[in-house]
Amino acid sequence: MDQLSALLARHELLPLAWEAAREAALYLRDERPSTLVIDSKSTQVDAVTEMDRGAEQRLVTHLLGARPTDGFLGEEGGERDGSSGVRWVVDPLDGTVNYLYRIPMWSVSVAAEVDEQSVIGIVVAPEYDEAFVGIGGGGAWLVRHALTDPVWVEQLHVGDCANLGMAMVATGFGYSAQRRQEQAAVMLAIAGQVRDFRRMGGAAIDFCWLARGRLDGYYERGLARWDVAAGALIAREAGAVVTGLWGDSVYEETMVCSVPSIAESLRAVLRKAQG
Incomplete structure (x- = not known):
């Protein structure tokens, strides 16, 4: 048994989730038309294609073709109740604006929930030919060459960071102009207390890059369930602390994710800045 097959055998839902996420990723990468039809959702800059x-x-x-009694929640309006106790939560294209501008930081995010808790999560980043897999209680994994030759698998662990002043921190901005101004003010308020910021434009990749050790902290206000369900599980299973700003729920208005050594200090400065 190769490494990928061994990984997918760790949970009964993983093989199906893997094939579904990989199919969607290949479609987005290989079947993109020369001109995209673009609509808007919450604001004129909240794009959907x-x-x-x-x-x-x-x-x-x-x-749902394989598991017709499961529930489903998707960013683009797909929602149905199920009777099996399993619900799929998906973001079919996380980082749509990056995709529009041919910036490579976009992904497909697929999670399965039981009792409203993610039990597996997969994020496929086609332009990097990488996939990230999280299993509740079973660790987080990087699959290299995910769309070409996905046989090499590496277990993920968050990086080391001595203190908040040495932390590389990611964040994201919302689609409303007022919300972006408020978020920029928070970022400015803590800029002198961290090493630097990165703004990737896709929550799923932010979570996964923290799990990979490419970031030390990540916070964002106003995320939806499909933004968080897979990526937060992957980060947590790699050793990250993932909570809300004021409590334990990752689905609070503001989510905070970091390596353990800066978890309390990052939340403290964000609480002070955000009020």
Whole structure:
């Protein structure tokens, strides 16, 4: 048994989730038209394309075709109740604006929940040919060459960071102009207390890069469940502390994720800055 097969055998839902996420990722990478049809959602800069919708439809068909009694929640409007106790939570194209501008930081995010808790999560980043896999209680993993020759697997562990002043921290901004101004003010307030900031434009990749040791902290206000369900599990299983700003729930208005050594100090400065 190769490394990927051994990994997917760790949970009964992983093989199906892997194939569904990989199919959607290949569709987005290989079938992008020369001109995209772009609509807007919450504001004029909150973009959605036919590729977002097409990827979600492929996920619905693949996942619910195999497990028709499962529930489903997707960013592009796909929602249904199920009777099996399992619900799929997907973001078919996390980082749509990056995708529009051909910036490589976009991904497909697929999680399975039981009792509203993620039990598996997969994030596929096609432009990097990488996939990240998290298993509740079973660790987090990087699959290299995920869309070409996915046989090499590495267990993930968060990086080391001595203190907040040495931390590389990611964040994201919302789509409303007022919200972005508020978020910029928070970032400015803590800028002198961290090493530097990165703004990737995709929550799933932020979580996974922290799990990979490419970031030390990540916080964001206003994330949706599909932004968080897979990536937060992957980060937590790699050793990150993932909570809300004021409590334990990652689904609070503001989510905070970091390596353990800066968890309390990062939340403290964010609380002071955000009020």
